[in-house]
Amino acid sequence: MKRFCYRCGALEPDAGPLIRGLCQRCFAEEFNLLRAPPKVGVVVCKRCGAYMLGKQWYTHTPGERIEGAIREAVLDQLRVIRLTKSGTQLLRPQEAREVEIAIEPDLKGELIKVRAQGKVHELQSQPKLEETNIKLSVNYRTCKTCSLKRAGYHEAILQVRGELSRDDLPKIRRALESLASEAGAREERDFIAEVKKQRGGLDFYVSSVQLARQMSSLLRDRFGASVSESAKLIGQTRDGRQRFKVTILARLK
Ligand SMILES: [Zn+2]
Numbered sequence: 001m002k003r004f005c006y007r008c009g010a011l012e013p014d015a016g017p018l019i020r021g022l023c024q025r026c027f028a029e030e031f032n033l034l035r036a037p038p039k040v041g042v043v044v045c046k047r048c049g050a051y052m053l054g055k056q057w058y059t060h061t062p063g064e065r066i067e068g069a070i071r072e073a074v075l076d077q078l079r080v081i082r083l084t085k086s087g088t089q090l091l092r093p094q095e096a097r098e099v100e101i102a103i104e105p106d107l108k109g110e111l112i113k114v115r116a117q118g119k120v121h122e123l124q125s126q127p128k129l130e131e132t133n134i135k136l137s138v139n140y141r142t143c144k145t146c147s148l149k150r151a152g153y154h155e156a157i158l159q160v161r162g163e164l165s166r167d168d169l170p171k172i173r174r175a176l177e178s179l180a181s182e183a184g185a186r187e188e189r190d191f192i193a194e195v196k197k198q199r200g201g202l203d204f205y206v207s208s209v210q211l212a213r214q215m216s217s218l219l220r221d222r223f224g225a226s227v228s229e230s231a232k233l234i235g236q237t238r239d240g241r242q243r244f245k246v247t248i249l250a251r252l253k
């Protein structure tokens with residue numbers, strides 16, 4: 001007697017080999033390739049585009065867009081289902097390399113399209129093509145760095161002084177701001193909170209002493225400034241360490 005599919009009755013020689021009693025077509029319809037979460041959430045800072053996954057903020061730098069963050073979040077929660085003789089396995093996407101997965105976040109439509117192609121069972125003659133949508137929830141919040149910036153947080157003031165021509169000052173300012181934004185891409189707590197015009201120069205309110213020192217080194221190396229540093233005790237941290245406000249004076253000739 002010939003074996004046949006218990007769902008549609010197709011004979012094994014025509015529609016087989018049978019897998020778990022089902023013909024190829026019925027098996028593909030019955031068994032999913034993916035187990036996807038119903039919803040993936042991401043929190044985005046409206047001011048700077050940084051995004052939060054889990055409890056961590058990630059800076060928004062070119063080439064590392066929010067779509068990439070969403071893909072990571074999906075890959076983290078998505079599972080590839082594999083049926084074997086011994087049972088059902090749930091694999092992480094990186095463990096199921098032979099399964100092709102495309103993840104397309106649609107921010108406007110608030111959904112993530114996931115397409116996958118692969119075999120649920122090794123006896124399948126054709127890889128299965130499966131599409132599924134995950135609901136995307138995007139929430140907006142101000143990130144830690146932006147709240148500090150908005151509050152004008154600074155640990156150091158870099159005073160740039162000297163006999164400067166009209167052209168010099170914008171050039172120096174651009175150089176310092178581009179250094180700060182490069183530093184900020186590496187370390188999110190590095191930023192310039194404010195720039196104030198002063199008689200004979202500019203004051204840069206800088207979030208960290210380390211960044212202020214890098215800025216003054218640039219002025220020394222590239223513009224020949226002489227640099228001096230002073231610190232004023234302004235109180236104590238909660239854990240009892242002394243807190244200083246550092247002022248760096250960079251004098252240009
Ligand atoms: Zn069938």
Ligand SMILES: [Zn+2]
Nearest residue numbers: 045048143146
């Ligand atoms: Zn932000």
